[in-house]
Amino acid sequence: MNQDAFFTLTERLHSGLTGSEVLFSNLSGEVSDFVRLNRNRIRQAGHVQSAGLELTLIDGARQVEGRCELSGEFRADLSQTRHLLTRLRERLADMPDDPYLQYSTTPSSSDRRVGEASPPAAQVMADLIRAADGLDLVGIWASGDLSTGLASSLGHRHWHHSQSFNLDWSCYLETDKAVKASLGGLHWDAAALHHRLETQRHGLRVMARPARTIEPGRYRAYLAPAAVNELMHMLSWGGFDLRNHRTHQTPLLRLVRGERQFSPQITLREEHERGLTAGFTAEGFVKPAVVTLIDGGKFGQCLVDARSGQEYGEAVNAAGDAPEALALAAGEMPLTEVLARLDTGLFIGNLWYCNWSDPNDCRVTGMTRFGTYWVEHGEIVCPVKVMRFDDSLYHLLGDGLEALTSERELMLSAETYEGRATDSALLPGLLVSGITLAL
Template sequence: MRDSFYSLADQLVAQCAGAEVLLLNFAAERSDFVRFNNSLLRQAGNVLQQYLDLELIDCDKHVSETISLSGDGQENLRKASASLDGLRARLPQVPADPYLLYAQEVRSSEKTGACKLPPVKDAVGAILTAGAGKDLVGIHAQGESGGGFANSFGQRNWFATHSFHFEWCLYAQGDKAVKSAYAGFEWSGAELAAKMATAAGQLGALGRPAKTVPPGEYRLYLAPAAFAEFTDMLGWGGYGLKSHRTKTTCLLKMLEEGAAFSPLFSAKENTVEGLSPNFTDAGYVKPDSVHLVTAGRFDTCLVSPRSAREYGAEVNSDGESPSSLDIAAGDLPRDEVLQRLGEGVYCNQLWYLNWSDMPACRITGMTRFATFWVEGGEIVAPLNVMRFDETGYRALGSNLLALTREREFLPDSGTYDARSTDSARVPGALIEGFRFTL
């Protein structure tokens, strides 16, 4: 794919005239998808797709278009050349863009991860073995995601990663199920079996009569998937330079009133260990990491090319939300979580999260899938659905007791248009006095 893209880029760049600048972004994937229901393979398929985005620039005017590509090099050149001609005809009709910014210093790069994935039939066999005798429903995806950048200055960038993501539920009855996921770059049958055993153990607890607790403050353990949902809210403008300068960030109190998170909490954009490309659509090479929050204090903004031009800053991000979020681990061993929780709520999943007061960093949402009541360090009953309303400054600050030593790698399971390259690496979190309202 790389050589075909570079060859096409060379031919398109040769068609540029005068002061025209051409930016090309290529995205592709080779993925296998397998769907399971009732612990049986129900549907299997694969996807091979390639797309090319062309952006033509002249001074501060620019227009763009995305086309699909095939395996026929001559047909790809014909389609792309026709697209370029169409962009050239449209360009004089658009107004100048005062915030247009793109890389002009040539910084070529290549990042290709080794493929450590099993044949898909082996992964399917391991899943069927682990799920035998259970009502398992889920989807497994694995394969290569790649992409490239080229411009008329001669810059060439390429990346490719090979990853898998198996997301599943063990169904009990009614609205009761345990949701789990296993993802990464190197498959381990033993790790899958361990995760399945944990889910199966919680499935047994779901068969007990459900408990309802009154609204109030409870000690809470958020498993990594739930903690990822909660902390993902901070990416809604919390880290971006634009939101900071316009005072629309959810971290406004941290910036202006001295509020802080716990010293236990540190977060960074960790491009070098994620699934996302290490370059932007405008041709800027990203740093390996950007420290967003360090020991509870805000550190560095994510800066897109447009914000960089508007505010005179240096580009370090494609957008201004994390695509490879990395939250530092703590020192709480995972096998001691229930003991440390003592009495309270053990939550595997959250959903329907939204802001109830964004400037105050106050988040509302609901529990989902296998949330339990714990007494004496043991799960005693499943909990009926609960709504929470809590600020980040309490949950990640004064009331944060511990983060787990072990973390989970959680790719975004989205497959709209293509498999997402966003991911997060997060621990679980033990929190005191978490506010449940319903």
């Protein structure tokens, strides 16, 4: 469903409201190409075109929600959504008051379009297969248009449209020996794909060497952006939402209390103006361009969605309780100097299966798995057998942090449950004085 059809449909729905009823309509749609690859060959290709409309009917302090899929045929969609509205009205009469109901009563509007169309999937896949000749490549490509719309009977009219791509893949040497990579964004860059493939070829040559077994202990290390992304996922798990802070369940409680702090190099922001996500919430609130979560190592602001804002009397600045467009500020270390400044230690390309081992101390555990190498005197020597790490983020992002790279990598979520995800992260790599390997 396009923008004009969406607003025309919602205007028809608004004309059928009675009394003090308020209606919020949220559209989510996509036109996407998907390709799955295995052994550097296309194994499955598909095209998805879908749109769903969620209606929230409000009367006083009561609300009820419902959703339906749209066909793209206006008359049929109007009939279906009117039927859904009738059913919601029937249910609303039996609903209790919602003490945390909050929605914007101030009309607002926006129309934002980001990105550009990627080359056809067939063209990209042909280029990928040629460039990856001889590699055992497995992965998934997703590209196309994502649309989000909001209209309300109070006068809200918002539209967000993005065009993006995401390629997530691994190249295998044998069994579990592999190197992983991803490439995503708003503007296709074939040169970046070829560069990543050449880097993977080098990584596979290193992987072919006998793997080193190292003893548990603390090792000097460089964590590539993909590994940093896993640590950011852990911080996002309860680290920034207002409710967890007010109920003292956040893993950052000691940071908030001033008992611990991150390095002054750590500034973490939610950049709504940059992300693929819409700049408005389902309740009609306009998100600020930037929310500073951590400022120079100290805690900044919480993310506040509509319900938490109502419960705790804070202004709404987010659609949910976790970041959607996270950005870690860059540092001063060029990528070309990483190995020299690491000197001897671990180059960690990815982290896997992360979880809290002690949230009170912001302590995370997980596995090194793919793309971890032993470095001596600034040269990659050999792969390292899979190890489990267990360390506090107060160390990795605090007293153990030596440098951040000046270059950052944009990583898009590869999740496709109920549609392509729009979460993203813009992250540098980290050089740390030590990371603890447990076993």
